[in-house]
Amino acid sequence: MIKAGIVGGTGYTGVELLRILAGHPAVKLTAITSRSDVGQKVSDMFPSLRRQVDLQFITPEDGALEQCDVVFFATPNGVAMQHAAALLAAGVKVIDLAADFRIADVAEWEKWYGMRHAAPELVAEAVYGLPEINREDIRQARVIANPGCYPTAVQLGFLPLVEAGVIALDHLVADAKSGVSGAGRKAALANLYSEVTDSFKAYGVGGHRHLPEIRQGLSRMAGGGDVGLTFVPHLAPMVRGIHATLYARLTRELNEAELQAIFGSRFAGETFVDVLPPGSHPETRSVRASNMCRIAVHRPQGGDTVVVLSVIDNLVKGAAGQAVQNMNILFGEEESLGLASLLPVSP
Amino acid sequence: MIKAGIVGGTGYTGVELLRILAGHPAVKLTAITSRSDVGQKVSDMFPSLRRQVDLQFITPEDGALEQCDVVFFATPNGVAMQHAAALLAAGVKVIDLAADFRIADVAEWEKWYGMRHAAPELVAEAVYGLPEINREDIRQARVIANPGCYPTAVQLGFLPLVEAGVIALDHLVADAKSGVSGAGRKAALANLYSEVTDSFKAYGVGGHRHLPEIRQGLSRMAGGGDVGLTFVPHLAPMVRGIHATLYARLTRELNEAELQAIFGSRFAGETFVDVLPPGSHPETRSVRASNMCRIAVHRPQGGDTVVVLSVIDNLVKGAAGQAVQNMNILFGEEESLGLASLLPVSP
């Protein structure tokens, strides 16, 4: 059994980790920390976990984390970088669900995240945990930078086109919509029910932290070089789900069948990427509570603009599920273990 | 492996059965019928089931149902009673998620359901499938009348009090609130998103079909005799979930600890009934997508009125999950097999 610990288990990604790990056949949940809730039973805070999780919150200093095989950081940005080195020294693998190790260019990271990086050497070592791209490197890693939710949906959607070299990279558009759980479980006026429901808005149009992460990913897919991307995130009145609508200009004449084939062959064999038949419009609920990404590709009106629709559950494939997928790879388990059984809940 | 068939797999309880049975380790989904969708792949209609369910809809006349060990009817009222006898004759067990076999008094059933009963002899034979009450009878049954959603939440909430004989039975009140999925997956103006969202209403105050079913259940618990019940169902703007708020007058002086003990001991050992600590207010989301019922008992202001709060997911413990629980009992499997792994999805 893999002994797993969670730092910061009181946010939505933390609870989702608990839900997934509690049912994972190869995992023993060993420790969960929350400085502000020490001594409280996890299931008192989250009644949905009654009879499933029998832990109490402890402090990170308790020593229990060092006894784990793997520790997940479901913390705000800037926490994992403070603690990762000590855990690694104790032989513990680290999977950070926040952004600390996602951006290779430390200066760029510091600009977007507004703080000094505490462990630049680990940034260099860390592996970006998008299994559909980095599976082999993940297998060998000690530190995994678990991708952001938007970056997961956007990168998987663009991936086949960029690798195939069939789109112009200078003016990509990613118009992405997220459920409210992406904003985290914190008491903020903007996330109140009465502020969010029955409304829709864009945010961060001037610049969102996931922009450099996506740009870095697209650039790597393209073999380096700059990528021009306009990324506009939106808040949709729903809890879970990301819908990325991607626009790119074809640089080659390709009919819809050829486009479809590019996607089909790129993701053949992937358990958690499902390429839909031509003409499909994936709904976010078709992946709700599951680790699946569903993708459809269109070429509207026979023009030279290709449109990709990519949906995930931001808390699962966009966070906790992908983290567990990475853990499975790290520990040599079946990649889908404890994840394939999470069937989408729709309705 | 239990070979399972589903008649009428295109409604919400049908899809939920598919979700549960697809992941059930002792079940092989063998046949699913839908007269209007013959030949269509199930996963084309429900993309959430892609890669999970590889069946096509067939007609009931196809012969495949007779090869099953058990057939679930997820059909409108009045269907199962037409087909059950033939299946039983072929040695197939029948679990009806509709109301055909729920009311022992056939005349009463005919009054409320507005049709002639086609198999009164099976009504007499059928076992009412509320495992927390009828577990032993279910084990021996050939035909299970799976309880309605409201009746499940209301009966489990009143059960300890009625059995303990501590409340007056002449003026019970059950004020129940249901998510919209309870109305089924049919194109009806009243269930449109724009008609239902951000609104709340009662319905069927004059008389709802679940009233005689609940009354019958309460009367049986009480050892026979009339029970006076006012039952008011409401439609809440959510998909899943029933919240029953129950009011009864105590006939004996009992403090909250004694009330709590009555509930705790009645449901001790029940996998799917969770009695919450004193002072709790269960939320429907704490059971969403799971087979759990959570119950809290209150005695407000020290008065003689006891208030019970009982929540279930109407599609799971209120329908498909309870049906699978019944199937497990019928076939000698662990009662929670394939159900315990359905952790609540909250948020």
Place this chain on the structure above:
Amino acid sequence: MIKAGIVGGTGYTGVELLRILAGHPAVKLTAITSRSDVGQKVSDMFPSLRRQVDLQFITPEDGALEQCDVVFFATPNGVAMQHAAALLAAGVKVIDLAADFRIADVAEWEKWYGMRHAAPELVAEAVYGLPEINREDIRQARVIANPGCYPTAVQLGFLPLVEAGVIALDHLVADAKSGVSGAGRKAALANLYSEVTDSFKAYGVGGHRHLPEIRQGLSRMAGGGDVGLTFVPHLAPMVRGIHATLYARLTRELNEAELQAIFGSRFAGETFVDVLPPGSHPETRSVRASNMCRIAVHRPQGGDTVVVLSVIDNLVKGAAGQAVQNMNILFGEEESLGLASLLPVSP
């Protein structure tokens, strides 16, 4: 023109007051205070009010409130009682949308609200602002205690039955459901979108502050004496709306037509109480954003339990709209001025 000021204009009842008063033909919005937002334009905080409200937030000490004809307190409990006397001395009428002046028994108030009352003498003077009961007293008042949202819906629903003396007063049940805006516009975890949506729960079963207010109202209607009431509030996943489902036992044989007549004649001539035809089930959306209360009365199954359904918009008839209705009466305007034009927004 009535010069109106608002203390605490940043909560939901404050914004709703702004929406209503901005369109009121006899009102000039003169001052609005919010200590934490001094200098900010109201329309910067609430873009929906751009081009409608041209005020900036000021401090209460600014002196502008004393220049008003009426000041509305849309503040937390305990604020109006600190400032009312000074305003009254300056000749300003006071309408408190919080609870400071609602409970005549000051000791009872202090018990439920957990603070010492700062102006008990004004409690004695204040008029409870439910126009359908107290219209004449309101006309003469200097201080209005604007009723709570639940108390408005519940009292209007019980009123005809209590006044007619046809129900037993010892075991009334009020099962009430509220939208989330009733919890106010404050950053609290429990009111986050992801905590509230697609879920339903009761709260405060042990005792809610609106209980003594409702009890006092029912007792007055009954001509004094104790009233036994079980009041259970619930949170429904919607923004606006209260649905009160009321249960009482008839002490006299009355058929549905007679019950209907009791309601019809009691509310004949009321602009803002609409008694629906027999058999109706009012939806909260039928009153959304309007000052209307709609009521239906049922006698299920011909039994001796009468069920009343009463719906309001908690922010309008349950708060800001009723406050304006009171203001109209206070200043001798048409009672429906600026309110009748607020047609319900449904869908």
Place this chain on the structure above:
Amino acid sequence: MIKAGIVGGTGYTGVELLRILAGHPAVKLTAITSRSDVGQKVSDMFPSLRRQVDLQFITPEDGALEQCDVVFFATPNGVAMQHAAALLAAGVKVIDLAADFRIADVAEWEKWYGMRHAAPELVAEAVYGLPEINREDIRQARVIANPGCYPTAVQLGFLPLVEAGVIALDHLVADAKSGVSGAGRKAALANLYSEVTDSFKAYGVGGHRHLPEIRQGLSRMAGGGDVGLTFVPHLAPMVRGIHATLYARLTRELNEAELQAIFGSRFAGETFVDVLPPGSHPETRSVRASNMCRIAVHRPQGGDTVVVLSVIDNLVKGAAGQAVQNMNILFGEEESLGLASLLPVSP
């Protein structure tokens, strides 16, 4: 008083017309037709209109429409074109909220709408009712083609940039999100609450009927010539609201202040277009139930892609409100009469 009739008053745009016209000081609601509901009181179907609308549904053949000054068609596509000529002959002005007269190229219309046009000569005569562009022509018109909801939001958003000639017209992207009421009030499985809520999807990516309408509008703004547009509509889980996110490439170096000025000066004096300050992100709820369009313009990361955010209420500025705005112009009333008083309802 303007005598107004409505054909097809049972859909969402019809009800919204009723809400607006019932409160319009210069309008007398004279007739409303619905073939399937003849004799029913409007307020029985829509309780929110009780005490506001005292009409019964009649047949179109009743003769009452010919007595009106103006008739609104809130009907499916293909109805107005059958009846407009007769009404015009009787001296009645016609405002069609459907698409019959929107596309000047009749062959193009017939291709997209899949039927033969019954009145091509009226297409030539009809004026496209977007007041911010066509105010003068509307004044003289007999037949108004009221714009579609998406076309209103998208055209107003692109208008200043196209007229100023500062963007490339060959690869425009309009990523638009709509509430569910846009799908109309008809019993369709896809629009059920349980199908739509907590989910998000694109639809019609291959081609949506609003595409040719938008293209025609953009082309006219540009002074003719082809415009390359990719238009992707999405369904958001909310009732009202359209959020259009528009992407274009600048052909000239313009900083954000210059962009802002282009929008500010183009819409100066417009009552129903509100250009937000730089850096704004309009929410659909800020225009809910009002006739306002709010627009923000961004130039992310200083690149050459301009992003415009444009929000409307699809039932008001996107349908019924704009129709009344057109009526006001047609009849020489103040353009905002009966509309300016519809303050946004937010929350």
